[in-house]
Amino acid sequence: MSVPPGASLRTAARKAVEGGVRAEETLLYAYFRLAANPDQTIKPGDYEITRGMTPQLLLDKLVRGDRIVLAVTLVEGWNFKQVRAALARAEHLRPETRDMSSDAIMKALGLPGVHPEGRFFPDTYNYTKNTSDLAVLRQSLHLMDKQLAAAWEARSPGLPLKSASEALILASIIEKETGAHGDRPEISGVFINRLKIGMRLQTDPTVIYGLGDKFDGNLRRTDLTTDTPWNTYTRAGLPPTPISMPGRASLIAAVQPASTRSLYFVARGDGSSHFSGSLDEHNRAVNKYQRGIR
Structure with a gap:
C-alpha cells in the first residue's frame, strides 16, 4: 500500500x-x-x-514508518560516470540529478568547485520509494569523508603525501591496480617509493582515465606518450584528481604502505602481482608473466 x-x-x-x-x-x-x-x-x-x-x-x-526499503550498490573502483548510471537505473529512486552537470551536483552537495571523482564511498545504500538520488549521493559523500578522515588520522609517519586529498588520489589508483587484497599495501609501497625519489608513477589506470571516452579497451603505446593531466608517464607526481572510488582497504593501504624496496610490479595473470626492486628484475618478470618468455 x-x-x-x-x-x-x-x-x-x-x-x-x-x-x-x-x-x-x-x-x-x-x-x-x-x-x-x-x-x-x-x-x-x-x-x-x-x-x-x-x-x-x-x-x-x-x-x-516501517516502509519498503530498496537498495542501490556503488562498487569499488567505479568512476563518477558509472555511479550516475547506477543511480539512474535504481528502482524508484527519484532522478533529481538527471539533468544536472557534475559541477551542479557538487554545488548542491555543498562542495562547489570540488571534482566529484573519488568523493563517494562504495557501499550498498538503502532508501525508500521516491527518495532523491541526491540524498543517496549525500550519504555516500559523508561516508567517504568519515572513512578518509579515519584513514588519514592513522597514517604512517614520513609519507610524501601533503593531505588527505592526496591520500584519496593514491587510494583511487591502488583500487584500479589490483583486486588482490594482500597486494594493496605492497603496491602502495611501490608508489610511495617512487614519489619519494621523484620517479614517475607510470601507472596505466591513470592514462586510461585521462583518455576518457576515447579509450576503446586497448591501451596502445602511443596512449602512454599522449599527455593529459592524468598521464603519469608524461607527468611527475600524483594526478590532479582521483580516478576511481576507492574502498576502505585501498584507503588504508595508501596511508599505511608496506615497507618495501620495490619500485616495480607486474600482473602475474592470476590477479596477483610480482614485485621487483630493480629494472632488470622487473623486465625478467614482464617477460615471464606478460610475454611468456622463460
Missing part, C-alpha cells in the same frame, strides 16, 4: 483496503481512531501488506 504525505487516518484506512487489507474501510478507520495516540502520526511511503495482518500491526507499521 502507498500512503501519501500528510495522510489522515481515514486516508490511511482507505489506502490499506485498496492495498489488499481485508477489512471494511469504515471499521478500520474507527479502529485507527480508537487505537492511535493523539501524538502519533502516519508516515508516508510504501508499505508491505502481509496476509493475516491485524489492524494493530498495520497501525504500528504506519506509525513506525
Whole structure:
C-alpha cells in the first residue's frame, strides 16, 4: 500500500483496503481512531501488506514508518560516470540529478568547485520509494569523508603525501591496480617509493582515465606518450584528481604502505602481482608473466 504525505487516518484506512487489507474501510478507520495516540502520526511511503495482518500491526507499521526499503550498490573502483548510471537505473529512486552537470551536483552537495571523482564511498545504500538520488549521493559523500578522515588520522609517519586529498588520489589508483587484497599495501609501497625519489608513477589506470571516452579497451603505446593531466608517464607526481572510488582497504593501504624496496610490479595473470626492486628484475618478470618468455 502507498500512503501519501500528510495522510489522515481515514486516508490511511482507505489506502490499506485498496492495498489488499481485508477489512471494511469504515471499521478500520474507527479502529485507527480508537487505537492511535493523539501524538502519533502516519508516515508516508510504501508499505508491505502481509496476509493475516491485524489492524494493530498495520497501525504500528504506519506509525513506525516501517516502509519498503530498496537498495542501490556503488562498487569499488567505479568512476563518477558509472555511479550516475547506477543511480539512474535504481528502482524508484527519484532522478533529481538527471539533468544536472557534475559541477551542479557538487554545488548542491555543498562542495562547489570540488571534482566529484573519488568523493563517494562504495557501499550498498538503502532508501525508500521516491527518495532523491541526491540524498543517496549525500550519504555516500559523508561516508567517504568519515572513512578518509579515519584513514588519514592513522597514517604512517614520513609519507610524501601533503593531505588527505592526496591520500584519496593514491587510494583511487591502488583500487584500479589490483583486486588482490594482500597486494594493496605492497603496491602502495611501490608508489610511495617512487614519489619519494621523484620517479614517475607510470601507472596505466591513470592514462586510461585521462583518455576518457576515447579509450576503446586497448591501451596502445602511443596512449602512454599522449599527455593529459592524468598521464603519469608524461607527468611527475600524483594526478590532479582521483580516478576511481576507492574502498576502505585501498584507503588504508595508501596511508599505511608496506615497507618495501620495490619500485616495480607486474600482473602475474592470476590477479596477483610480482614485485621487483630493480629494472632488470622487473623486465625478467614482464617477460615471464606478460610475454611468456622463460
